[in-house]
Amino acid sequence: MDLFEYNARQSRAGSQPLAERVRPNSLKTFMGQKHLLGKGKLIRTAIETDHIFSMILWGPPGCGKTTLARIIAKETQSHFVHFSAVLSGVKEIRSVIKIAKDQRALYRQETILFVDEIHRFNKAQQDAFLHHVEDGLITLIGATTENPSFEVIGPLLSRCRVVTMQALSEEDITLIIESALKDKDRGLGEKSWQLSRDAICYLAQISDGDARMALNNLELLTRLKRTDQQEASLTLAEIKTALQEKALVYDKSGESHYNLISALHKSMRGSDPDAAIYWLGRMLASGENPLYVARRMVRFAVEDIGNADPEALNIALNGMEAYRFLGSPEGDLALAQVAAYLATAPKSNAIYAAYKKVQETIKQTGSLETPLHIRNAPTGLMKAIGYGKGYQYAHDYRDAIDSQEYLPEKIRGRMFYHPVDRGYEQTIKKRLDHWRHRKKQMRSSMASGPGKADSED
Numbered sequence: 001m002d003l004f005e006y007n008a009r010q011s012r013a014g015s016q017p018l019a020e021r022v023r024p025n026s027l028k029t030f031m032g033q034k035h036l037l038g039k040g041k042l043i044r045t046a047i048e049t050d051h052i053f054s055m056i057l058w059g060p061p062g063c064g065k066t067t068l069a070r071i072i073a074k075e076t077q078s079h080f081v082h083f084s085a086v087l088s089g090v091k092e093i094r095s096v097i098k099i100a101k102d103q104r105a106l107y108r109q110e111t112i113l114f115v116d117e118i119h120r121f122n123k124a125q126q127d128a129f130l131h132h133v134e135d136g137l138i139t140l141i142g143a144t145t146e147n148p149s150f151e152v153i154g155p156l157l158s159r160c161r162v163v164t165m166q167a168l169s170e171e172d173i174t175l176i177i178e179s180a181l182k183d184k185d186r187g188l189g190e191k192s193w194q195l196s197r198d199a200i201c202y203l204a205q206i207s208d209g210d211a212r213m214a215l216n217n218l219e220l221l222t223r224l225k226r227t228d229q230q231e232a233s234l235t236l237a238e239i240k241t242a243l244q245e246k247a248l249v250y251d252k253s254g255e256s257h258y259n260l261i262s263a264l265h266k267s268m269r270g271s272d273p274d275a276a277i278y279w280l281g282r283m284l285a286s287g288e289n290p291l292y293v294a295r296r297m298v299r300f301a302v303e304d305i306g307n308a309d310p311e312a313l314n315i316a317l318n319g320m321e322a323y324r325f326l327g328s329p330e331g332d333l334a335l336a337q338v339a340a341y342l343a344t345a346p347k348s349n350a351i352y353a354a355y356k357k358v359q360e361t362i363k364q365t366g367s368l369e370t371p372l373h374i375r376n377a378p379t380g381l382m383k384a385i386g387y388g389k390g391y392q393y394a395h396d397y398r399d400a401i402d403s404q405e406y407l408p409e410k411i412r413g414r415m416f417y418h419p420v421d422r423g424y425e426q427t428i429k430k431r432l433d434h435w436r437h438r439k440k441q442m443r444s445s446m447a448s449g450p451g452k453a454d455s456e457d
Contacts (some may be wrong), residue, residue, distance in 0.1 A: 018219040019212045021186040022179065023067050029179075030071060031172040031211070032064060033165055043068070043163065047075045054133050056118065056142040056152065059165030062210030065143040068165075069114040072141065078112045079103045085120040093128040100138050111138050118142030119151035126153045133159050167209025174204045176211050177218055188222060194233040202236055206243065208257060217243055257288065261296060264339070268297075269304050273343040280339045284332055294320035297338050308348035308423030315341050346423025354417040361411060368408035401435055403442035 024030045027037060027044065036043040046052050052072060057065040066082075073080035081096055100111035113129070115121065133140045133156065140160060144151065148162055168176075177200050180187040195203075207214035221234055221242055260283045267275035283293055294316075301316040319338035323331035377388035392402040405412050415436075419429035 017216065018180060018187065019215040022176075022183055022215065023070075024064075025071065025074065027071060027075065030064065030067065031176055032168040033068070036163065036165070043072070047072060050076050052076055052078070052112070052139050054140040054160040055163045056144060056148045056157075056160050057163050057165055058144055058146075058148055060167045060209060061145055062207070062212035062214075063165045063167055064211065065165060066114070066116065069112070069141045069143065073112045073114075076110070076112075078110045078139070079107075081111060081113050083113055083115045085115055085117045085125070090125055090128045093125065097129065097132055097137065100132070104137070113138045113140050115140065115142045117144065119144040119146040119148065121152075123153055126156050130156050130159070168211055169209070170201065170204045173207050173209070173211060173214045174200055177203055177214055180215060180218060188218075191222075191229075192231040193222065194231065196236060199234060199236040199239055202239060260286070260288070261293070264293070265296065265300060268300055268339060268343040269347065271343055271347065273340040276339040276343040277336050280336060284328070284335075290323055290328065290331065290335060291320065294323055294335060294338075297335070297342060300342055303352045304347055304349055305342065305345050305423075306348045306351035306425070307428055308346040308350075308420065308425045310424060312342055312345050346425075348420045348422055348425050350417060350419050350425060357416045361414070361416075365408075365410060368410055371405065371408060373404060374406060399435075399438075401438050401442075403439055403446050 027047070030037065033043075035041060038044065057068065059065055070080060072078075079100070081099065083092070083096060096111075096113060100113070103109045103111050129138065129140065130153075132138050140156075142148070142152070142160065148157060152160075181189065181193050181195065183189045203214055203217055207217070221239060222232075224242060225232055225234060225238075260279060264276060264279040264283065267279055280293065284290060298313070298316040298320060301312040305312040316338050319334045322334035325331070326334065372386045373388065373390045373392075375382070375387040377383045382388070390404075392404045394400045394402045396402075407414060417432075419425040419432060421429060
């Protein structure tokens with residue numbers, strides 16, 4: 001290394017965050033994800049055989065999604081393009097496609113397009129590179145913290161394999177911290193930092209499986225220490241004092257992120273508005289992302305209230321939008337209003353239970369045929385082969401109740417949705433019980449022959 005290279009390296013090192021400087025650049029130095037990178041596992045095998053497929057890496061922040069994508073490109077000698085879903089649009093996508101074509105034509109090199117936060121891509125953006133993923137011009141590696149089933153369009157999702165990544169273990173984070181402390185070229189090894197085992201374990205613990213958070217905290221602590229001594233130390237007490245707010249949220253041995261959100265959820269489910277508002281306040285005071293809490297309350301409105309109070313979902317969604325508009329601290333009151341409303345609303349998990357039963361049934365029975373009489377029949381050919389034949393138009397019948405079956409034949413007669421005797425679902429239950437009884441009677445009466453026995457005059 002000459003003087004110029006050394007100075008350049010030092011300059012880069014000084015401007016880059018520690019988490020970026022010590023980012024692993026090989027499978028050997030990559031921590032975690034043994035279920036993907038262990039011997040004989042999916043991603044390792046794909047790398048070793050040079051058969052990389054388009055994939056979506058789904059996992060929590062700081063688990064190594066970006067790092068893994070870079071390593072895949074390096075190990076397979078592919079051209080790597082880092083693409084931000086937030087900062088780029090269709091125009092930039094076209095530019096990437098041109099580069100990929102040039103790389104293949106001029107250098108016989110494949111292109112890996114890494115799309116960070118792919119869940120933020122709109123449909124037009126996803127459609128723009130769909131064809132090029134399909135024909136193999138680019139290998140797409142998307143990264144997301146959100147469920148891709150909800151955020152990625154079906155055609156693109158069907159051409160990618162969803163790869164689930166896990167939060168790093170405390171052991172993994174500990175090794176990452178120790179490596180950063182020892183690394184003289186990229187890490188903090190130029191100064192001999194002395195941290196006890198308890199101090200390192202504490203940093204790993206409060207990171208909640210997020211390597212980036214662990215390294216950011218470590219870097220912050222070393223800068224706050226401000227010492228010119230070659231040897232320096234950080235005690236557990238100093239770390240706890242400096243990171244007390246984060247410790248409140250993420251310390252798994254104390255008042256953890258997960259315990260707090262569980263307390264909020266269960267207080268609302270137990271119809272205790274006082275406790276619900278208290279736990280909400282605790283989470284916000286501890287530095288939790290208010291929009292995360294808002295999303296959880298939207299989920300609660302669907303999962304624990306449902307049609308017992310259909311307005312609950314609107315209240316939760318409006319509360320989230322109010323917070324987006326107002327921000328803190330004014331928006332905190334909107335979330336408190338939502339928490340109180342959800343806690344005092346009638347409760348029902350009937351929709352949640354119904355959908356779970358549907359999922360189990362689909363898993364057991366597979367892709368059952370759509371009954372012919374309720375199939376779409378826009379063409380003469382479809383009509384000729386029986387599509388739509390015998391369909392009963394509900395509005396032709398008294399109370400718009402017809403006798404036909406809507407479920408596939410194999411699961412005919414199954415009932416998934418059972419409303420409870422609370423809130424508005426009590427009304428739904430009475431109505432549904434009456435309809436089901438009517439339909440049963442109509443089907444019995446029609447067993448002797450088809451017709452509109454129960455139709456309006």
